[in-house]
Amino acid sequence: MSPERPEPASPPTLAPAEAAEGVVLVINAGSSSLKAALMTSKGTPLWRDQRPWDGAVDLEALLADWLLPALAPMRAAIRLVAHRVVHGGDRFAVPCRLGPAEIAAIAALVPLAPLHNAPALAAIRWFAEQEPAWPQAAGFDTAFHRSLPEAASTYAIPAAWRDQGLRRYGFHGLNHQHISEVVVQRFPGLRPLRLISCHLGAGCSLCAIRDGLSLDTTMGFTPLEGLVMACRSGSLDPGLLLHLLRQGLSSEDLDRALNHASGLLGLSGLSGSMQALRSAAAEGHAGAQLAIAVFRHRLLAAIGAMAASLGGVDVIALSGGIGEHDSLLAQELRLALAWLKPFALVVIPADEEGLLARSCWPLLGASGS
Numbered sequence: 548m549s550p551e552r553p554e555p556a557s558p559p560t561l562a563p564a565e566a567a568e569g570v571v572l573v574i575n576a577g578s579s580s581l582k583a584a585l586m587t588s589k590g591t592p593l594w595r596d597q598r599p600w601d602g603a604v605d606l607e608a609l610l611a612d613w614l615l616p617a618l619a620p621m622r623a624a625i626r627l628v629a630h631r632v633v634h635g636g637d638r639f640a641v642p643c644r645l646g647p648a649e650i651a652a653i654a655a656l657v658p659l660a661p662l663h664n665a666p667a668l669a670a671i672r673w674f675a676e677q678e679p680a681w682p683q684a685a686g687f688d689t690a691f692h693r694s695l696p697e698a699a700s701t702y703a704i705p706a707a708w709r710d711q712g713l714r715r716y717g718f719h720g721l722n723h724q725h726i727s728e729v730v731v732q733r734f735p736g737l738r739p740l741r742l743i744s745c746h747l748g749a750g751c752s753l754c755a756i757r758d759g760l761s762l763d764t765t766m767g768f769t770p771l772e773g774l775v776m777a778c779r780s781g782s783l784d785p786g787l788l789l790h791l792l793r794q795g796l797s798s799e800d801l802d803r804a805l806n807h808a809s810g811l812l813g814l815s816g817l818s819g820s821m822q823a824l825r826s827a828a829a830e831g832h833a834g835a836q837l838a839i840a841v842f843r844h845r846l847l848a849a850i851g852a853m854a855a856s857l858g859g860v861d862v863i864a865l866s867g868g869i870g871e872h873d874s875l876l877a878q879e880l881r882l883a884l885a886w887l888k889p890f891a892l893v894v895i896p897a898d899e900e901g902l903l904a905r906s907c908w909p910l911l912g913a914s915g916s
Contacts, residue, residue, distance in 0.1 A: 569626030576666035590901030633663035635687030691720030748867030763856035777819030780809035814838035
């Protein structure tokens with residue numbers, strides 16, 4: 548292991564019952580980090596760790612040099628590797644075991660979510676080659692949004708395009724589902740429960756949920772639509788893109804700019820980190836102040852749209868790196884959304900890994916073998 552990398556978190560000591568049943572290794576290769584967790588079959592965390600992921604790091608080396616040594620004390624207890632896959636397209640509506648056909652189908656979806664599906668696929672292939680004795684499964688961020696009504700999932704484009712499957716899929720479904728389950732438990736007597744789930748991190752999306760069902764969301768055909776994100780633009784006028792294409796920009800140029808050089812980073816000219824921008828804005832950095840203002844404006848507008856889809860709101864839940872840790876944003880939302888009263892504003896830590904463990908474990912069968 549290279550000396551500049553931090554040492555992995557200390558591995559846990561399993562209770563006899565946990566060791567006998569076995570655990571799930573959850574791999575979440577996101578757009579900004581590679582997260583790994585060991586979970587019980589019920590989604591209780593036993594160990595978590597992560598490393599920054601920006602595309603410049605060799606994923607295979609990260610898995611071999613960091614993750615496998617960290618897992619060595621727990622190796623014998625691992626029964627399943629469960630992966631978060633962002634885009635499931637029309638093929639994947641529920642978690643599934645991964646075999647050659649499923650891996651090929653995930654590979655075909657990489658162009659729809661290159662920042663996410665590509666590293667997830669690389670991790671799946673690496674485990675298939677390096678640890679073939681460990682069964683693999685996947686859960687899909689798009690699956691939770693299969694309940695979107697036709698009016699919410701359909702783009703106003705020609706029928707020939709819609710026939711190709713060009714529609715709104717929605718993303719961050721694993722965490723939106725987790726948030727929904729937690730909120731339902733916290734507010735047991737509130738029915739129907741109208742929830743706006745706000746996943747605000749490097750990627751950002753909202754989901755309008757009524758009694759556990761996704762009715763509307765801000766991301767669409769890809770994770771590029773919707774809110775301002777760390778380095779992704781969010782929604783744009785399509786005419787702006789046509790204008791740039793006519794100026795001579797290639798589709799690759801647009802892809803790179805919209806996915807890697809836009810959002811908070813592009814607005815501020817400084818950073819895609821909200822924490823860094825808050826500090827800079829307090830010192831008078833105009834770009835940081837603009838980035839925060841645009842982020843907040845688009846977020847408030849989208850919350851209003853989700854409330855309209857629900858016919859009101861009972862609970863707004865904040866999650867993700869920004870949602871969980873930016874207390875100033877929570878204060879701003881309370882003030883700016885006073886017209887929506889009454890509603891509860893809660894903070895719920897993201898737990899895609901726990902949901903993946905709970906939903907993928909049954910794929911092994913009742914015996915866990």
